[in-house]
Amino acid sequence: MYDLPAGGPVHDLLLRLEGISKGFPGVQALSDVHLELRAGEVHAVVGENGAGKSTLMKLLAGIHQRDAGSIEVGGREVEIENPRAAQELGISIIHQEFSLMPDLTIAENIYIGREPRRGPFTDDRRLNRMAADLFARLGIDLDPRARVGDLLVAQQQVVEIAKALSFDARVLIMDEPTAALTESETANLFRLIRDLRDQGTGVIYISHRLGELKEIADRITVLRDGEYVATLDAAGADLRHVVALMVGRELAANGGPPRTGDPSRPVVLEVRGLGSKGLLEDVSFELREGEILGFAGLVGAGRTEVARIVCGADRADRGTILLRGRPVKIRTPADAARLRIGYLSEDRKRFGLLLDQDVGFNILASSLAEHANPLGLMKDAQARRTAERYVESLRIRTPSLRTPVRSLSGGNQQKVILARWLAKDCDVLIFDEPTRGIDVGAKEEIYELLDSLAAEGKSIIMISSELPEVLRMAHRIAVMCEGRVTGVLDGAEADQRTVMDYATRAGAHGGIA
Amino acid sequence: GDDATEGLDPDKPYIALVSKGFQHQFWQAVQEGAEQAAEEFGVEITFEGPDSESEVAQQIDMLQTALDRDPDAIGFAALDSQAAAPLMTEAESRGVPVIAFDSGVDSDVPVTTASTDNLAAAALAAEHLVELIGGAGKIALVVHDQTSVTGVQRRDGFTEWVEANAPDVEIVSVQYGGGDQLESTNIATAIIEGNPDLKGLYGANEGSAIGVINAVQELDRVGEIQVVGFDSGQAQIDAIRDGVMAGAITQNPVGIGYETVKAAVAAINGEDLPETIDTGFYWYDATNIDDAEIQAVLYE
Amino acid sequence: MKQTDTAASPRVLGPSWNFARRQLQQVLAFASLIVLAAFFAIANPNFLTWSNLSGILLSTAVIGILALGTTFVIITSGIELSLGTGMTLAAVMTGVMLTSWGLPLPLGVLGGVLTGALIGLVNGVSIAVLKIPPFIATLAMMLIAQGLALVISGTAPIYFTDVPGFTDISLASLVPGVRLPNAVLILFALTAVAALILGKTLLGRYSFAIGSNEDAASLSGIAVRRWKIAVYTLSGCFMGIAGVVLAARLNSAQPSLGIGYELQAIAAVVIGGTSLQGGKGSIVGTLIGALIVGTVTNGLRIMSIPQEWQSVVIGLVILAAVYIDILRRKQ
Amino acid sequence: MKQTDTAASPRVLGPSWNFARRQLQQVLAFASLIVLAAFFAIANPNFLTWSNLSGILLSTAVIGILALGTTFVIITSGIELSLGTGMTLAAVMTGVMLTSWGLPLPLGVLGGVLTGALIGLVNGVSIAVLKIPPFIATLAMMLIAQGLALVISGTAPIYFTDVPGFTDISLASLVPGVRLPNAVLILFALTAVAALILGKTLLGRYSFAIGSNEDAASLSGIAVRRWKIAVYTLSGCFMGIAGVVLAARLNSAQPSLGIGYELQAIAAVVIGGTSLQGGKGSIVGTLIGALIVGTVTNGLRIMSIPQEWQSVVIGLVILAAVYIDILRRKQ
Ligand SMILES: Nc1ncnc2c1ncn2[C@@H]1O[C@H](COP(=O)(O)OP(=O)(O)OP(=O)(O)O)[C@@H](O)[C@H]1O
Ligand SMILES: Nc1ncnc2c1ncn2[C@@H]1O[C@H](COP(=O)(O)OP(=O)(O)OP(=O)(O)O)[C@@H](O)[C@H]1O
Ligand SMILES: [Mg+2]
Numbered sequence A: 001m002y003d004l005p006a007g008g009p010v011h012d013l014l015l016r017l018e019g020i021s022k023g024f025p026g027v028q029a030l031s032d033v034h035l036e037l038r039a040g041e042v043h044a045v046v047g048e049n050g051a052g053k054s055t056l057m058k059l060l061a062g063i064h065q066r067d068a069g070s071i072e073v074g075g076r077e078v079e080i081e082n083p084r085a086a087q088e089l090g091i092s093i094i095h096q097e098f099s100l101m102p103d104l105t106i107a108e109n110i111y112i113g114r115e116p117r118r119g120p121f122t123d124d125r126r127l128n129r130m131a132a133d134l135f136a137r138l139g140i141d142l143d144p145r146a147r148v149g150d151l152l153v154a155q156q157q158v159v160e161i162a163k164a165l166s167f168d169a170r171v172l173i174m175d176e177p178t179a180a181l182t183e184s185e186t187a188n189l190f191r192l193i194r195d196l197r198d199q200g201t202g203v204i205y206i207s208h209r210l211g212e213l214k215e216i217a218d219r220i221t222v223l224r225d226g227e228y229v230a231t232l233d234a235a236g237a238d239l240r241h242v243v244a245l246m247v248g249r250e251l252a253a254n255g256g257p258p259r260t261g262d263p264s265r266p267v268v269l270e271v272r273g274l275g276s277k278g279l280l281e282d283v284s285f286e287l288r289e290g291e292i293l294g295f296a297g298l299v300g301a302g303r304t305e306v307a308r309i310v311c312g313a314d315r316a317d318r319g320t321i322l323l324r325g326r327p328v329k330i331r332t333p334a335d336a337a338r339l340r341i342g343y344l345s346e347d348r349k350r351f352g353l354l355l356d357q358d359v360g361f362n363i364l365a366s367s368l369a370e371h372a373n374p375l376g377l378m379k380d381a382q383a384r385r386t387a388e389r390y391v392e393s394l395r396i397r398t399p400s401l402r403t404p405v406r407s408l409s410g411g412n413q414q415k416v417i418l419a420r421w422l423a424k425d426c427d428v429l430i431f432d433e434p435t436r437g438i439d440v441g442a443k444e445e446i447y448e449l450l451d452s453l454a455a456e457g458k459s460i461i462m463i464s465s466e467l468p469e470v471l472r473m474a475h476r477i478a479v480m481c482e483g484r485v486t487g488v489l490d491g492a493e494a495d496q497r498t499v500m501d502y503a504t505r506a507g508a509h510g511g512i513a
Numbered sequence B: 001g002d003d004a005t006e007g008l009d010p011d012k013p014y015i016a017l018v019s020k021g022f023q024h025q026f027w028q029a030v031q032e033g034a035e036q037a038a039e040e041f042g043v044e045i046t047f048e049g050p051d052s053e054s055e056v057a058q059q060i061d062m063l064q065t066a067l068d069r070d071p072d073a074i075g076f077a078a079l080d081s082q083a084a085a086p087l088m089t090e091a092e093s094r095g096v097p098v099i100a101f102d103s104g105v106d107s108d109v110p111v112t113t114a115s116t117d118n119l120a121a122a123a124l125a126a127e128h129l130v131e132l133i134g135g136a137g138k139i140a141l142v143v144h145d146q147t148s149v150t151g152v153q154r155r156d157g158f159t160e161w162v163e164a165n166a167p168d169v170e171i172v173s174v175q176y177g178g179g180d181q182l183e184s185t186n187i188a189t190a191i192i193e194g195n196p197d198l199k200g201l202y203g204a205n206e207g208s209a210i211g212v213i214n215a216v217q218e219l220d221r222v223g224e225i226q227v228v229g230f231d232s233g234q235a236q237i238d239a240i241r242d243g244v245m246a247g248a249i250t251q252n253p254v255g256i257g258y259e260t261v262k263a264a265v266a267a268i269n270g271e272d273l274p275e276t277i278d279t280g281f282y283w284y285d286a287t288n289i290d291d292a293e294i295q296a297v298l299y300e
Numbered sequence C, D: 001m002k003q004t005d006t007a008a009s010p011r012v013l014g015p016s017w018n019f020a021r022r023q024l025q026q027v028l029a030f031a032s033l034i035v036l037a038a039f040f041a042i043a044n045p046n047f048l049t050w051s052n053l054s055g056i057l058l059s060t061a062v063i064g065i066l067a068l069g070t071t072f073v074i075i076t077s078g079i080e081l082s083l084g085t086g087m088t089l090a091a092v093m094t095g096v097m098l099t100s101w102g103l104p105l106p107l108g109v110l111g112g113v114l115t116g117a118l119i120g121l122v123n124g125v126s127i128a129v130l131k132i133p134p135f136i137a138t139l140a141m142m143l144i145a146q147g148l149a150l151v152i153s154g155t156a157p158i159y160f161t162d163v164p165g166f167t168d169i170s171l172a173s174l175v176p177g178v179r180l181p182n183a184v185l186i187l188f189a190l191t192a193v194a195a196l197i198l199g200k201t202l203l204g205r206y207s208f209a210i211g212s213n214e215d216a217a218s219l220s221g222i223a224v225r226r227w228k229i230a231v232y233t234l235s236g237c238f239m240g241i242a243g244v245v246l247a248a249r250l251n252s253a254q255p256s257l258g259i260g261y262e263l264q265a266i267a268a269v270v271i272g273g274t275s276l277q278g279g280k281g282s283i284v285g286t287l288i289g290a291l292i293v294g295t296v297t298n299g300l301r302i303m304s305i306p307q308e309w310q311s312v313v314i315g316l317v318i319l320a321a322v323y324i325d326i327l328r329r330k331q
């Protein structure tokens, strides 16, 4: 089935890329890159946003064609012309951006193109059983008949992973599989990866969570600006050194002391007794001026739902929201924006990006009115200056403001949406997974930005599944479990253990094993 | 050859005819008559018309284009004479004589009008239908159009005659099917279902009449419901021969086309013309359908 | 996350109480139809006669068949504007084959269906291979088919008077004793076929996949181009059948008919709950949509409401039917 | 990922070297138009007369004005099927106001435009507030407006013969000495206005944002509902103006006119490069699209091509124009 020599010992080298180059109009995404993948290894590929990691993987997945260089699979030089060809070569990929069909069920998505059939008809019973078996094998707790569009982001990520694994591929490529996952799902994923590795599968693993590399990777290849920098053994590697290779300079590891809430500052936003059928129960918390309030919890705990209600995207059944002590009615995100409350969604493709538009438009989407005169005429020069300022300060890697946002790397797209909310002058900012897919260097920049926003007196809610990030940034941490706030901890008193304790307090946790 | 006038002989006088349609049998019969005359008198003609009888604006565009082709005379069957008034003036100022055909053009410009008297024709249809149902009972009309001159005249000519002359006849429904056969069939079917004691139906043009015929046949009411129609065409002729339809009014479309071109030639030659040229209409039914006079004005 | 409806996603989600709810929803979808029928039955006693009901079905047949085929196209997030004139061209081709070429009846009918399939194939190739937007590709085809129907027929209707048995295709009753015209049986049979294709075959599955997210479908290794062409060709087959049924009902092929039928068919599809955004839709919904339009039209005509008011009322009923459906889906 | 073109996305940001390239592309978009015109000019010397060219512009005016307004709707990924009959209703209302109510000319014209705006407003509310899909909401409005136009006019054309100066709105020439009808000037003036609104105002920006990703636009704090209503109302204003221009040209309000205009207008928009998926589009493109259709129609007529062939040729030209545009955008 695979294009590998039959019988005898399996060729040790699964994949060999030599001198790979790939350019897009205005960008040289890859130049002269090498990569080797052995059977039974996890090979991490790291680099800053826009370094070319995803592009390299797309060459292997048959989505792009290289400009130069050679690809060998199992010792034979190959052309990978389309996704199907990649599948046939035993290469399976988890894309950084979801590539699921929301209107189909989970099982239909996983086995699309490989449906079991009975005569001329699809055999859905067998299809669902195959998916159920797969899930049992992988330890995933999802109903194969559920519609993918109804799933949480993290659950969709799990479906992507399951789909890639279902191919029993020799080469498995994972482009930021954990960006939407919390610790426990990540642990589960790692267990699966180790199993596969032990069976001889080669895994290419891309992640910005460098802490994971120690845990899972055997070797690490670093890319910078589309160029190959080095390949290291993970065991001996010093992460600080890896970061230095990635960004081309030493990064000061700053964390600072744990923060603590300041009860003397006025409460800006107060949420009282928020309830939403089946999702939230009696959620109450306060957000003070100049404060970063972290929201921690497992996937499906209801953090996103709280945010969506506060910003008017969803309606609550019960509860009140007070802004500076006065009850407010927020029916739509436009109401929220008028009250200077902004929300950055965790799902940037569905709820963030205007994919058809360029980088400048995307940065300005929330603050267009601020860049128009009272007659509604746009002040284009001023708008351009604003956009340029954020491209610079967030170091968004883009050829120009007029570049379609679609062609930016995932991390840079995330920065564009962050810039959108920074460009709008909000008092309350709710950031749902703001550093999702963002590289280490840029993360530091974003942390600094959040700090300076807080110092300016803005109030920030930071929902994050990366616990270390929450622990480091938040003045106080609200922990949610199964739709309730199970505790609000001060930054100083919180540590990984206590937070996890509150996060599982309600007993069994939801969604995914 | 590759001459600009696209196959037209530049040495012959050129007459542009703008009709109310081109897809229907009626207009093709008019065109046939026009072509006969063109051959006979040695002139070149073009013949065009809009997609439907509500397309007033399209017809005006066609007339404009016709004028821009620099014709020696124009034949024009106005969907709406008011709308054409500026172009009539333009034609006059360019010295292009205009012959109105089919229905009158409400303007001083046309030198003559070759047409059927639709009001009188519809009244004749009414007279026959009333007689067929014995002077009393319910009848209904399926008309092709609610706003066009022919639609209105063939409806009003019919209803006015009934109101004036047949007090015991009740018109239960007047509906419009755009001349679309399927639409007209469905309309006629619904009217019959809604009025089980219906005694007569009138279809005001070819498509409407065929719709009425279809409905009566599909519902097995041949003979119980008397049907009269308007215009000719294979389906109506067959229906009359088969006894499904009692009879119909036919105009003389070939004559209309012929007279129009003949008058245009006369106008080009500077001859005097009468104000109107009556092209006539006839009632035809099983008894006279094979008469030479009738056969001459029927088209299939 | 928004609560989104799943009633229209492919097939039901299997057992559990969810299943029951979904079935109930399907039945409730008939609600507007039943309310309408009840209203007309009260307003006019002649409405509820067998003869009139079968008349409604008969008058729905052509639009219904067109709508069934185009449901697939719309689920892929395409559109099909050449339905009406394409159907006419198919009818004309059947006419030419049966009368001028003197082919036997089954071959003539087959020829009509193949003509429709060919039109669909050309549409599919323009859209999938040349990447012309479906609206434009099928609008162009609408004009081309209209012209060709006139050219081929010599701008005159083609009569089937000399083809014995041709009108029986639409108007005879296969079921002995019951006055139910064959056209209606054909509509029902095709509904079953279409539902089977949509719900149980790869073509149906991939139609949903392509309409749901074309890029993702292609990344999953589906030959999107080929399946799109297949979908338009399938829709073309239905168009061809509609053409034959229409010609058999009128006992003639009318070359100037057809424009406007495409909007009616698409309306039936959308009233039936299929989304023009693609990815969602059902065949039963389409049938109900077509019947709703057919029923209102017939009801108003049978009541002899002045025609200018008829279109106002039909417009309002369409709005109401869709709005009620939206409310229903919100629970 | 697919290479996508951005030439048609709004110019948030001012000039740059890119700007020049974009302008060039815009000019190249005229290419098919120029090729077509050149072809007809060679084929028939009467084509290139001033009188015929201004005739083309005049016959393009109504569809062009409709297309301008609906460009906004299509950019939000909506659709507007009530264009044709809505325009007719606006014309009829102008007629009633000027002839029955005896209002002065400017008020009657204003009344027509407001009628259009009101139709647009109702569409916008059905779509944005009641969440009825645009296709259905405007299809229903198409029927309602058609019926109302007939009801209000008493199913007879309304003549403006007694309203001095009314036809001048379309047919007089404001520019002395040049025979260019006002309707054409109105078309050009409205093109400028529409381009300004689309390219330079919040309404334009929001149209693009909504059409690109409605959910994202909403979460960005854009009052999507309100702006959608505004867009449909704006489109309604253009519809109203088109109604007045048409009535002035025909010196009458024809209540049964209008169906079919919506497809022509949408075709012009799409030929002009605006995507029915939303998020992309340009006003100049729409004007070019309308002129392409107008030119082909006129050219074929002036060459006296048999009418049945005309629609075939127009269909092929539309296909070719769009295909060439697609190739051009790929560079
Ligand atoms: N389709 C495309 N068209 C144009 N430029 C592209 C395209 N895809 C990627 N690029 C550019 O290529 C470069 C590399 O992008 P790539 O997505 O490979 O980065 P990455 O390393 O995966 O970054 P991230 O960590 O943010 O996901 C970026 O500058 C990006 O803008
Ligand atoms: N069981 C469920 N069934 C359907 N939808 C759900 C369910 N649970 C949550 N959702 C929807 O998913 C959205 C996000 O869920 P939630 O707020 O619980 O996630 P979260 O705690 O932010 O977790 P994360 O963002 O890490 O995935 C909510 O808006 C809710 O509508
Ligand atoms: Mg990437």
Ligand SMILES: [Mg+2]
Binding pocket: A303, A304, A305, A346, A432, A463
């Ligand atoms: Mg979340």
